[in-house]
Amino acid sequence: MxxxxxxxxxxxxxxxxxxxxxxxxxxxxxxxxxxxxxxxxxxxNSSKTVDQIAEKLNHIGVRAKPEQVYTSSLATAEYISSQKEKARVFAIGEEGLYDALRQESLELVQEGADFVVIGIDREINYEKLALACLEVRNGAAFISTNGDIAIPTERGLVPGNGALTSVISVSTGVEPVFVGxxxxxxxxxxxxxxxxxxxxxxxxxxxxxxxxxxxxxxxxxxxxxxxxxxxxxxxxxxxxxxxxxxxxxxxxxxxxxxxxxx
Amino acid sequence: MxxxxxxxxxxxxxxxxxxxxxxxxxxxxxxxxxxxxxxxxxxxNSSKTVDQIAEKLNHIGVRAKPEQVYTSSLATAEYISSQKEKARVFAIGEEGLYDALRQESLELVQEGADFVVIGIDREINYEKLALACLEVRNGAAFISTNGDIAIPTERGLVPGNGALTSVISVSTGVEPVFVGxxxxxxxxxxxxxxxxxxxxxxxxxxxxxxxxxxxxxxxxxxxxxxxxxxxxxxxxxxxxxxxxxxxxxxxxxxxxxxxxxx
Structure with missing residues (x-):
């Protein structure tokens, strides 16, 4: 072996x-x-920061340091940065994604974005999806942290980020770059x-x-x-x-x- | 001719x-x-009632009575009723859809649905989408008022019901019956x-x-x-x-x- x-x-x-x-x-x-x-x-998982994930692991008895955690949010932020430094980003997501984008010194904007990025967002609403579609139709590059279609919960399988992403791809006809x-x-x-x-x-x-x-x-x-x-x-x-x-x-x-x- | x-x-x-x-x-x-x-x-358009649409038409100078208006919501409610009288329906949508479902004496429920139906909903949120996915996975028949991918607005093209529908179809792998x-x-x-x-x-x-x-x-x-x-x-x-x-x-x-x- x-x-x-x-x-x-x-x-x-x-x-x-x-x-x-x-x-x-x-x-x-x-x-x-x-x-x-x-x-x-x-x-x-794009929703949590590396600190939160390391803390969870330690809490359940699995040793972890934040720098040993790599998320689709970190990879997404680094990927965008490698494409264009200090890019203007319209982001839909939770704390982990916003945190990662800020760490890479990317500028979070509501319009005129170079990139539209979506990660799981349990606070998703129509206005966020509409803005994302408008920006993608205006030429912003479209990135999705991951294509997972479902998330297991105690209630059963609920929509994952791949399912939310489809609103934008179906509406605009533009397929995203998936990172995860x-x-x-x-x-x-x-x-x-x-x-x-x-x-x-x-x-x-x-x-x-x-x-x-x-x-x-x-x-x-x-x-x-x-x-x-x-x-x-x-x-x-x-x-x-x-x-x-x-x-x-x-x-x-x-x-x-x-x-x-x- | x-x-x-x-x-x-x-x-x-x-x-x-x-x-x-x-x-x-x-x-x-x-x-x-x-x-x-x-x-x-x-x-x-599934969002408005037939009264609202007739009123709009008359307002802009086009003669119309409510009974001369037929919407995807009416067709959806009648279709469900034809499949199962007084069926239990979990619905995502706006006033026009709810109004049509009530007119057909369908029972609006949050769980244990026979049918999950989705029409355009500008108040869409994650919980509604999660409930829809759980119900479809539990065997509810899946109906969508229409598959329009985009709606023209003054700001540009924003997501239509076909785009919102895709969250549920992508997440569950179940394709809906489209009515419109x-x-x-x-x-x-x-x-x-x-x-x-x-x-x-x-x-x-x-x-x-x-x-x-x-x-x-x-x-x-x-x-x-x-x-x-x-x-x-x-x-x-x-x-x-x-x-x-x-x-x-x-x-x-x-x-x-x-x-x-x-």
Whole structure:
């Protein structure tokens, strides 16, 4: 088995489910610390700041520093900045997105935007969507933090950012650039931040269509766990399989230990 | 030229544009009155009640009674009622839709719905969209008053109901039944209300993709005017052409008069 120099680790379904830690999560992270292996948490969640996410992880007993958290909002802000410094941005989203855009010194505007960006916004309203459509029709580039169609909650599956994004794309006929998993944009930026080449990093996640596909598209090896959305049975006929499959992260630690002893 | 026994007449782009009457509109309606030809105004607009629309028409000098107005909301409510009497409906929309649903004695509910219906709602919010998705995922039939992707305003094109509808269809993977033009549902109900067979009624409108297509799909003859959205140049290569094309309704009256004199 290949020895990886670093890890990219999904959060929802891999480290936690709602407010609960997933079994093996903290032990896995402790293992990486012990082995001095750098890692980064990688989430499509655009609503929270890296501080809020690190705090949540620590609160449920998974060690994390804010600089070890990489969100679709950070990747989106960095991507916009790389396209045009100090760009004018009309943004629909929550605190995590606004925070990331400000960190990149982007100018938040209501009209005359260079970019329209949308992330999940539970305070969405018609006026925000109308402004976004008007700006996109006026030539602003259209960016979406991620294409997730649904968010699991205690009530069931409610609309994700990909569903909200469709209001603008359907109305204007302009397809956005999606930044989050499974798109390569977030992956290349996360790898750059981690400081390793794609060949040396393992992508860990529970969602075949986002985490595993993102890793594959980025040319990385992937580890799929069965603690979240996708099941091995569901994906057994897929042409492209994850490099590794483990029921949970306990099994992955066992496998690493077994490999080490040999 | 065929003599039609009745007319279905589009509103926006045919009778008025925003708050302004389109030239030839009132003269055309007066002509129909004089000839004792029954007609019905047919609009995808689901937001207003038939009383409000009739009032607007009279206000700008186009004669109209509420019973001569047929909206996508009326057609939607009647369609639901035909599927299940006194059905439980979770509705997103404005006054015109709620009014139509109540007229059909449908029960408005927040959960346990038989039908989820969406019409344009300028007070849209995340909770309404979330409830709609939860109900559709729980098995409610999904209906949309119309698929218009954009609404023309003084500011430009803002999202139409087709764009809002996509939040629910993208998130749940369930495609709605669309009721409004160009779909046949609204046409068959309008014809029934007018009391004539499709062969005897002319569909008049400015929008090739809604009005004219609706007429064609319903097997009716169509008259396209150039006072609204579509131009004759734009549609010149379409396989299916309107039965008649007239720059405006003055030209149509002239044509009728000329035909009569022969």
């Amino acid at each position: 290949k020895e990886y120099k670093g890890y990219l680790i999904d959060l929802d379904g891999t480290m936690y489910k709602g407010a609960e830690r997933i079994e093996g999560a903290s032990e896995f992270v402790d293992h990486l610390k012990k082995k001095d292996l750098p890692f980064m948490y990688l989430t499509n 998993k499974p798109e390569p944009l977030i992956m290349s930026r996360a790898l750059k931040r981690l400081g390793y080449h794609k060949e040396d990093v393992l992508m860990v996640g529970d969602n075949y269509n986002t985490d595993i596909k993102a890793g594959m598209t980025a040319g990385m090896d992937t580890l799929m766990v069965e603690t979240g959305l996708s099941t091995f049975d569901e994906i057994k006929d897929k042409e492209h399989q994850p490099t590794y499959k483990c029921r949970d992260l306990f099994h992955w630690i066992e496998r690493l230990n077994f490999h080490e002893k040999k | 065929k003599e039609y026994k009745g007319y279905l007449i589009d509103l926006d782009g045919t009778m008025y544009k925003g708050a302004e009457r389109i030239e030839g509109a009132s003269e055309f309606v007066d002509h129909l009155k004089k000839k004792d030809l029954p007609f019905m105004y047919l609009t995808n 033009k160009p779909e046949p549902l609204i046409m068959s109900r309008a014809l029934k209300r007018l009391g004539y067979h499709k062969e005897d009624v002319l569909m008049v409108g400015d929008n090739y993709n809604t009005d004219i297509k609706a007429g064609m799909t319903a097997g009716m003859d169509t008259l396209m005017v150039e006072t609204g959205l579509s131009t004759f140049d734009e549609i010149k290569d379409k396989e299916h052409q309107p039965t008649y094309k007239c720059r405006d309704l003055f030209h149509w009256i002239e044509r009728l008069n000329f035909h009569e004199k022969k």
